[in-house]
Amino acid sequence: MARRIEAIWSFSACTSGSAVILPDGRCDIIVRNHASTPDEVTPIITGPATQPYRIDYDTGDQWFGIRLRPEHGAALWQDDLGNAPDSVLRGPEALDRLPSLAALHGAALTLDALAQIIPAQTWPDVEPRLTRAIDILHASGGRLRIDALAQFVSCTARHLNRLFRRNIGLSAKTYAQLIQFHRTLKLITNGNVPIIAAAFEGGYSDHAHMARTFRRFGGFTPSGIPTDLSLPDIPPK
Amino acid sequence: MxxxxxxxxxxxxxxxxxxxxxxxxxxxxxxxxxxxxxxxxxxxxxxxxxxxxxxxxxxxxxxxNTPDGPAAAWEICFVTDDVATAYERALSEGCQPVSAPSEKPWGQTVSYVRDLDGCIVEIASPIQGSV
Incomplete structure (x- = not known):
């Protein structure tokens, strides 16, 4: 259990607005409703995201969510994981994917219930070397080449890449690029590092390389980072 | 500083x-x-x-750090008067041997091991006059 769920969260909007959600390669299960009509719920299942998306909300909108650890995307998507990246299932589609979600509405919609929503028998085994590879990749800020990462966990790059695709749904390289993007973004937003210095420390060959990645994953330029970003800011446990 | x-x-x-x-x-x-x-x-x-x-x-x-492959380009060094005993103790507790105690031309006894994560640890005697 410890290494399956990365975050359990809820959010109630006290104003209307919108937010940009940045991709972090994780799969989420989210149930959305409104404080005044708690029985009218919309279940949402996301695949591993590689693109930013914007959500709009009104006062009183509520979300309850769990974010799976990256290597457990297959628990949710099973054999469809290959088609899951950047897909979002809402309502009936989400219930088809995970029928147990139908029970979560009104008083039964709790974070505890959500944490138990994936039936125990559907969590596939994850090779420990994949978990270790993910930890090392995070520690390296996504800067390790995949063949070097494979050496750390004593397997071939080909096998490691297969584990990434089978369990996370993304290639090892894409996952590494997401980590590198988030770290470099934080160097600028949290570390107040100048953009050129952030590109260097982040491991980008030049400013243009960094700018391409920021556009791809964030939809913005390094000098035009929006102020209403929702940063997935939870390190692996 | x-x-x-x-x-x-x-x-x-x-x-x-x-x-x-x-x-x-x-x-x-x-x-x-x-x-x-x-x-x-x-x-x-x-x-x-x-x-x-x-x-x-x-x-x-x-x-x-990893024991498989070359170590990072830095080390820590412990200083003791009895390098041989400290070296043997380190090995008996799981360090990997790299260089057994030997006396350098400048009079210092020096040895190297790698720790559980492959970090280089030097075990050496004090340099004369600097104790």
């Missing part, structure tokens, strides 16, 4: 603290309840260990 800490990022802080107690006879000062940070009793300059997860939290990108 003075050198306050040497902090090594490791996969398992409590295990590394226990290893350094056994292999090098250090005492732990404390381990934080998160198990992501621990310090040894090493005098004015503290030898500390932090979990690799802490690197990401601090915004750092690090290359984890």
């Amino acid at each position: 003075k050198l306050g800490y040497t902090i090594i990022y490791v996969a398992d802080v409590p295990k590394t603290v226990a290893f350094y107690e056994a292999a090098f006879g250090l005492k732990q000062r404390f381990i934080h309840e998160s198990n992501l940070y621990g310090e040894m009793e090493t005098g004015d300059t503290i030898l500390a260990f932090a979990g690799t997860e802490a690197a990401e939290m601090n915004g750092l990108a690090i290359m984890p």
Whole structure:
């Protein structure tokens, strides 16, 4: 259990607005409703995201969510994981994917219930070397080449890449690029590092390389980072 | 400014603290309840260990140490009058031998081992006159 769920969260909007959600390669299960009509719920299942998306909300909108650890995307998507990246299932589609979600509405919609929503028998085994590879990749800020990462966990790059695709749904390289993007973004937003210095420390060959990645994953330029970003800011446990 | 800490990022802080107690006879000062940070009793300059997860939290990108392959390009050095005994103790507690104690032309006895994560640890005698 410890290494399956990365975050359990809820959010109630006290104003209307919108937010940009940045991709972090994780799969989420989210149930959305409104404080005044708690029985009218919309279940949402996301695949591993590689693109930013914007959500709009009104006062009183509520979300309850769990974010799976990256290597457990297959628990949710099973054999469809290959088609899951950047897909979002809402309502009936989400219930088809995970029928147990139908029970979560009104008083039964709790974070505890959500944490138990994936039936125990559907969590596939994850090779420990994949978990270790993910930890090392995070520690390296996504800067390790995949063949070097494979050496750390004593397997071939080909096998490691297969584990990434089978369990996370993304290639090892894409996952590494997401980590590198988030770290470099934080160097600028949290570390107040100048953009050129952030590109260097982040491991980008030049400013243009960094700018391409920021556009791809964030939809913005390094000098035009929006102020209403929702940063997935939870390190692996 | 003075050198306050040497902090090594490791996969398992409590295990590394226990290893350094056994292999090098250090005492732990404390381990934080998160198990992501621990310090040894090493005098004015503290030898500390932090979990690799802490690197990401601090915004750092690090290359984890590993016994498989060349070590990182730095070392820590313990100084003792009895290098041979300290070297044997380190090996008996699981360090990998790199260079057995030998006397250098300048009169210092020097040996090298690698710790559980492959970090280089030198065990050497004091240089004459600098004790």
